Amino acid sequence: MPVAQPGSVSDVTGETLPDTFEIGPIRPPSEAGSYLLRLTRGCPWNRCRFCRSYKRHRFSLRSVDEIRGDIDAMARARDRLRGLHPGGPRGAVRAGLVGTSEEWQVANALAAGGRTAFLQDADSLVMRPPQVREVLAHFRLRFPEVDRITTYARSHTLARLSADDLSSYRELGLTRIHVGLESGCDALLRLIQKGASAEIHVRAGRAVVEAGLELSEYVMPGLGGRELSEAHARETATVLGAIDPHFIRLRTLCLGPKLALWEEFQTGRLTRQTDVEILGEVRAFVEALEGIRSRLTSDHVLNLLGDLEGTFPADKPRLLAQCDAFLSLPAREQRLFQVGRRAGLLEGLRDLQDPGRRASCETLLGELTEVCGPDGIEEGVRSMLQRFV
Numbered sequence: 001m002p003v004a005q006p007g008s009v010s011d012v013t014g015e016t017l018p019d020t021f022e023i024g025p026i027r028p029p030s031e032a033g034s035y036l037l038r039l040t041r042g043c044p045w046n047r048c049r050f051c052r053s054y055k056r057h058r059f060s061l062r063s064v065d066e067i068r069g070d071i072d073a074m075a076r077a078r079d080r081l082r083g084l085h086p087g088g089p090r091g092a093v094r095a096g097l098v099g100t101s102e103e104w105q106v107a108n109a110l111a112a113g114g115r116t117a118f119l120q121d122a123d124s125l126v127m128r129p130p131q132v133r134e135v136l137a138h139f140r141l142r143f144p145e146v147d148r149i150t151t152y153a154r155s156h157t158l159a160r161l162s163a164d165d166l167s168s169y170r171e172l173g174l175t176r177i178h179v180g181l182e183s184g185c186d187a188l189l190r191l192i193q194k195g196a197s198a199e200i201h202v203r204a205g206r207a208v209v210e211a212g213l214e215l216s217e218y219v220m221p222g223l224g225g226r227e228l229s230e231a232h233a234r235e236t237a238t239v240l241g242a243i244d245p246h247f248i249r250l251r252t253l254c255l256g257p258k259l260a261l262w263e264e265f266q267t268g269r270l271t272r273q274t275d276v277e278i279l280g281e282v283r284a285f286v287e288a289l290e291g292i293r294s295r296l297t298s299d300h301v302l303n304l305l306g307d308l309e310g311t312f313p314a315d316k317p318r319l320l321a322q323c324d325a326f327l328s329l330p331a332r333e334q335r336l337f338q339v340g341r342r343a344g345l346l347e348g349l350r351d352l353q354d355p356g357r358r359a360s361c362e363t364l365l366g367e368l369t370e371v372c373g374p375d376g377i378e379e380g381v382r383s384m385l386q387r388f389v
């Protein structure tokens, strides 16, 4: 069988077609092994004060023709990569047969099973519904093996879609929508310029769930500082109680001087919480969550407890116990865990029982204390997190 050169392939007509297609910069952690299909570029809102994801990008819609071309190119890359190496897509990557970032992306999705796709960028469903349907139909035609298609969407956009539109997306293969809820507290939503109120969040979330789509809502602990912490925890739980989404995902605020929100903390309107205080807020949030069947996950490196995961209502007592186990530790043990977690050495508390990991955390804490002084460790840990801003 002739092997096509990386980045190009001959189709049945003999014409050489490029394997290039656009890839946006962001996807949720849970979509690390998905095909990435770009429907729009950037964020049509782009004003949230805690977000810099698309600050340097102007928003634009892509044409259906362009997107169809990308789907075809991805399908050609998939077909070529499937038979390229006896070790499968990973073997092809190791053997240096995968030359471009687009091919690498397809190889990565294939290596993860090739059954999931994510639509980019920040608010794909802002496209006109007939166009979204055309794209989904073409993707299904070229990738019939994919059984999970997910996307980001803003509550503001979802709340304006009809029930028929949402149902038609589900029928064409869209399975899950990821929404940046951040908070259910109106005062905080206004402060961060989210462009959605608690009422819009609930209306959008309910519409998604009622259309039979899975819903994943992202919550941002630490967003309101000490001043709004209690209202943030309580009112976010109330909004999620009204939605009952399939997933609630924690993504702790990572504050830095480049964020517009920084100003609120510099001027003293908001006071920054420590990692321990933010976990106290998470505990209050978990405690206030009632009447839901959602799965809570903590699948982001910015969260202090990486293994805080469970399904409501059955796992709620365990989730609270996990928070309490950390909150009741002596201050030095909390510090040891915090440093180890922020350095990427630990995920959950039980990892601290491992003698090797514990020793590495002790070494790191010692070094950090030497550099920052005992009172500067919280700040030292914060600077370790700046790489994620």
Ligand code: SF4
Binding pocket: 043, 044, 045, 046, 047, 048, 051, 052, 053, 054, 122, 154, 180
């Ligand atoms: S809607 Fe999402 S991507 Fe757009 S600015 Fe807000 S957080 Fe960022």
